[in-house]
Amino acid sequence: MELKQLDYFLMLTQTLHFRKAAEKLYIVQPALSKQIKSLEAELGVRLFERSQRRVQLTPAGQYFKQEVAQIRQRLEEVRNLTQLVATGEAGEIRIGYVGSCIHTFLPEMITGLTSAFPHIQLYLSEMITAAMWESVLKGELDLAFLRNPPFHESIESTLIWQEPFALVVPETSSLNETNFRSMRQVAGESFILPTRADGDAYHDLQWSICEDAGFSPQVSHETVHGHTALQLVANQLGLAILPMSFREVTTARVRFLEIPRIRQRSEITAVWDRHNPNPSLSRLLKFILEKSLPTP
Amino acid sequence: MELKQLDYFLMLTQTLHFRKAAEKLYIVQPALSKQIKSLEAELGVRLFERSQRRVQLTPAGQYFKQEVAQIRQRLEEVRNLTQLVATGEAGEIRIGYVGSCIHTFLPEMITGLTSAFPHIQLYLSEMITAAMWESVLKGELDLAFLRNPPFHESIESTLIWQEPFALVVPETSSLNETNFRSMRQVAGESFILPTRADGDAYHDLQWSICEDAGFSPQVSHETVHGHTALQLVANQLGLAILPMSFREVTTARVRFLEIPRIRQRSEITAVWDRHNPNPSLSRLLKFILEKSLPTP
DNA sequence: GCTATTAATAACTATTTGTTATCAATGGAA
């Protein structure tokens, strides 16, 4: 069975006339007769009833026609889509991100991407930074939005988003927007910091905020998740340092106090593998690099 | 693009090794190289990344593999199903029937047929006798259950069901099971008869019941549908002669009185075109002829 | 630096497909 035979068959089902079908196929009638014959022989099924003066489909031929026409059309679609995939116009992109992205820049970016690239399917997963780093290197993720990536020869990156840090204190605390002037005021408190298991960098960044203020923080708990930290703070189990944007998406009984005059900011970086062969990725990156200028 | 090339492609996606794939395909490595190359050239898309030491799929190749594997499998299924259709083991049968069948033999028959021929799809339509007769001749119906078919050279038939006729009178009538002895008692009444538009035969059959009793009926209404006749009787617009089985399926305020000592019975005949090429039909008929002995 | 392994290429052969010429069957016209 060959595709050519199926195409010949389909043409013959249209005309029900060997000579005319052959003409439309730019071959000669005996060639068509031979191919149809060999198709029937291979299937072991008579597809046409030829009564010297009239050609018509057998019931099996009718069924075969109907199904083969569908298959043939599908194959043509796949052919075209494959070409789109090769140019990157169609395809799949797997994206990982840390939790805070989903209440800052990410929704808008996804909206923009899906309307700019309607044939590219985005797969989104919230993950911790360390896991994303591994996944990008293994090729399991095409793109990751994470914090403070280390250097790696084959990884490229660009800063996507930044915002100030806030000190998060329980609602019951005596500190508030007006009387909080410096981290020195909380030198004696215990802190909830990001765990080192999710990479040293983010942990060290927060540590350095305290160090810059002249003290080493006492650590009561460690957690990767901002929302966990918020609940711990609300329950007076320590203070936390979080990106300011968390204020808008929590109902925890806490207060966000912007930390004044510090060099550290919460930053989200997009990272990807320089050697990633996914052709959709470069299109996406071009779009992202154009659009996303770091904002407050 | 040829099926052979797609099969070669799929094999290569399995092994990702030209020599091994060629071996499994019982061809030699350069032949495989050439076919893959020509497939890629025709698509205009590189499907494999060959780095002298390692062969791997490009993203477009991955997409193509996934889709082609499905298409190939579907084609194989269709191939096998086509063979079943040719032997009649799979297929479609279009059946027409008059209304009374659906509360007598038909449900049981359908149950039996679908369990005996799970791959044959039955399409059922309630129709009037005249329309079915036309449809069977045109090949639009494979099988029809109807009343009193005329003779036709290319139509075969068999008696499927018979039952006695009942005289249907309004509930308010003075006639009942004990005092109704003969059609002569209702010689002066007006009758609801089947319309001639649905064939003379059934009309004439009922007429003959009256004639045998020595009178020509006065016709108040004509209708093809038993349920219509029942409503007319309930509203005292005439008497009707109907197959006894209607008694079990109506809530109309009427009485069914079996007509004693008459030669006429209500008969349902299965008819089909002797030249119908549908291979499923002969299987079905064999089953039907074995099972269905006319019952009272 | 050598060897073994891998895919590509070229030249040739075998197989498949298409073409031309012809036939047998059949429906319609004379």
Added chain:
DNA sequence: TTCCATTGATAACAAATAGTTATTAATAGC
């Protein structure tokens, strides 16, 4: 009826396609 035009099948041959063998260039591992 007889004849003719039309149709699909068949046979012999030509063209195109696919497969084989021999060889090469590249590279990973010893």
